[in-house]
Amino acid sequence: MTPQSEAFASDLLRGHTDTIVLGTLRDTERYGFEIYKTIRDATGGDYEIKEATLYATFRRLVKDGLVDAYWGDETQGGRRKYYRITDAGRAVYTKNVADWNATQRIINTLLNAKGTI
Amino acid sequence: MPTPDNIHRYLDEAFAEIPRTPETADLKEEIRGNLEARVNELEAAGTAPQAAAAKAIGELGDIHQLVESMGEDDSPTTPGSTAVRLIALNRIKPSALYVVRTVILSLLLAGGVATLIAGSIVGARGTAPAWLADAVPAVAVLCGILLALITGDALARETSQHYRMRSRRALGFGLAAFAGMTGVGFVAAWLGGVPLWALVAGCGLALASLVAFVALGVTQTNRTKPWVKEMIADRFSQDPAAAARFGIYTVVIWIAGFGLFALLSILVGFVWSWLALLAALLVFFLVLARMLFAIDPTGKK
Numbered sequence: 001m002t003p004q005s006e007a008f009a010s011d012l013l014r015g016h017t018d019t020i021v022l023g024t025l026r027d028t029e030r031y032g033f034e035i036y037k038t039i040r041d042a043t044g045g046d047y048e049i050k051e052a053t054l055y056a057t058f059r060r061l062v063k064d065g066l067v068d069a070y071w072g073d074e075t076q077g078g079r080r081k082y083y084r085i086t087d088a089g090r091a092v093y094t095k096n097v098a099d100w101n102a103t104q105r106i107i108n109t110l111l112n113a114k115g116t117i
Numbered sequence: 118m119p120t121p122d123n124i125h126r127y128l129d130e131a132f133a134e135i136p137r138t139p140e141t142a143d144l145k146e147e148i149r150g151n152l153e154a155r156v157n158e159l160e161a162a163g164t165a166p167q168a169a170a171a172k173a174i175g176e177l178g179d180i181h182q183l184v185e186s187m188g189e190d191d192s193p194t195t196p197g198s199t200a201v202r203l204i205a206l207n208r209i210k211p212s213a214l215y216v217v218r219t220v221i222l223s224l225l226l227a228g229g230v231a232t233l234i235a236g237s238i239v240g241a242r243g244t245a246p247a248w249l250a251d252a253v254p255a256v257a258v259l260c261g262i263l264l265a266l267i268t269g270d271a272l273a274r275e276t277s278q279h280y281r282m283r284s285r286r287a288l289g290f291g292l293a294a295f296a297g298m299t300g301v302g303f304v305a306a307w308l309g310g311v312p313l314w315a316l317v318a319g320c321g322l323a324l325a326s327l328v329a330f331v332a333l334g335v336t337q338t339n340r341t342k343p344w345v346k347e348m349i350a351d352r353f354s355q356d357p358a359a360a361a362r363f364g365i366y367t368v369v370i371w372i373a374g375f376g377l378f379a380l381l382s383i384l385v386g387f388v389w390s391w392l393a394l395l396a397a398l399l400v401f402f403l404v405l406a407r408m409l410f411a412i413d414p415t416g417k418k
Binding site: 031032033034036050051052053055056059062063064065068079080081086087088091 | 143144146147148150151152154155176177178179180182183186208209275277280342343344
């Protein structure tokens with residue numbers, strides 16, 4: 001893969017950061033670093049969302065009511081801010097995944113189209 | 118610039134340029150907590166403290182851009198189109214089961230309350246069959262349970278505008294509603310001819326309910342979702358003078374209501390005097406509606 005195509009792929013991925021974060025919260029509530037780690041480990045290190053990008057994503061998701069944030073009550077060490085998906089967030093996640101699957105099918109078809117001129 | 122190796126100094130430096138607001142302080146603490154989690158992980162794996170901090174900060178990426186963007190995006194423009202988009206985005210459909218459940222429980226409750234009123238009026242006239250008077254306290258308890266179920270169920274549910282309440286808290290509100298409803302029901306039973314114990318128990322329950330509601334109310338956090346808070350800036354939070362005026366009106370309305378209640382109780386008895394309290398409640402809500410959602414002549418909300 002050329003460096004240029006890698007850059008393009010990460011642009012494409014960045015557009016789905018919100019959905020990816022929502023996906024990590026489907027089963028359990030997590031704090032920021034845990035979300036980051038989950039995403040990093042899921043790709044096996046192939047792709048890394050910058051942690052700094054994630055903070056902007058969290059803020060946007062909270063503002064849109066897709067996740068609910070609350071401070072944990074850790075007694076030792078730093079306090080952690082946890083995120084929990086809301087029902088609205090689940091709905092958006094499901095919709096985005098369905099949209100992506102549909103888009104992916106169409107793009108695959110189009111990329112393979114030879115036409116009959 | 119060498120990579121910083123102290124997360125606290127690094128954060129202080131990164132946040133130095135922007136005004137300190139609750140939002141930026143919140144973000145700073147969040148990043149601090151996550152950096153500490155990463156540092157702990159690295160140190161547990163055998164990395165030296167300073168190297169671990171440097172590595173954690175390196176992995177974090179450039180937060181300066183994020184921090185600076187936070188300082189800017191406080192612009193108060195919320196055009197109508199975004200409101201529509203936000204409503205569509207945040208809409209949560211209530212589950213069908215919940216709606217059916219609530220409708221059935223509400224109908225049962227309405228039937229119970231009607232029975233209570235009928236029982237107490239007929240009983241007060243002395244024309245009630247004995248079994249009706251005996252049944253009224255039981256109906257009061259049943260109404261209490263129904264109201265508790267409806268209340269708790271509704272509060273423990275996430276809606277488009279509010280986050281869900283924790284189950285134990287919702288249960289507390291449910292119990293308070295139970296005590297209130299049952300208390301009022303017992304007083305109605307007493308009016309309908311049930312002995313004095315019903316009045317004592319009724320007043321006791323009503324008082325307990327009041328205390329519970331106040332205790333729960335003052336410790337309640339705001340469950341309103343941020344998108345709603347942003348759209349609806351209510352008048353009282355913007356105009357303290359209006360809020361103070363409303364407070365004084367409230368006191369006047371209720372003093373008048375209770376005074377009239379006492380007067381009517383002496384003149385015509387308890388059967389009709391409660392109407393004074395109902396009237397006070399109606400006036401109170403009309404005033405609340407008029408004042409909280411006042412139509413601003415300047416056209417600004």
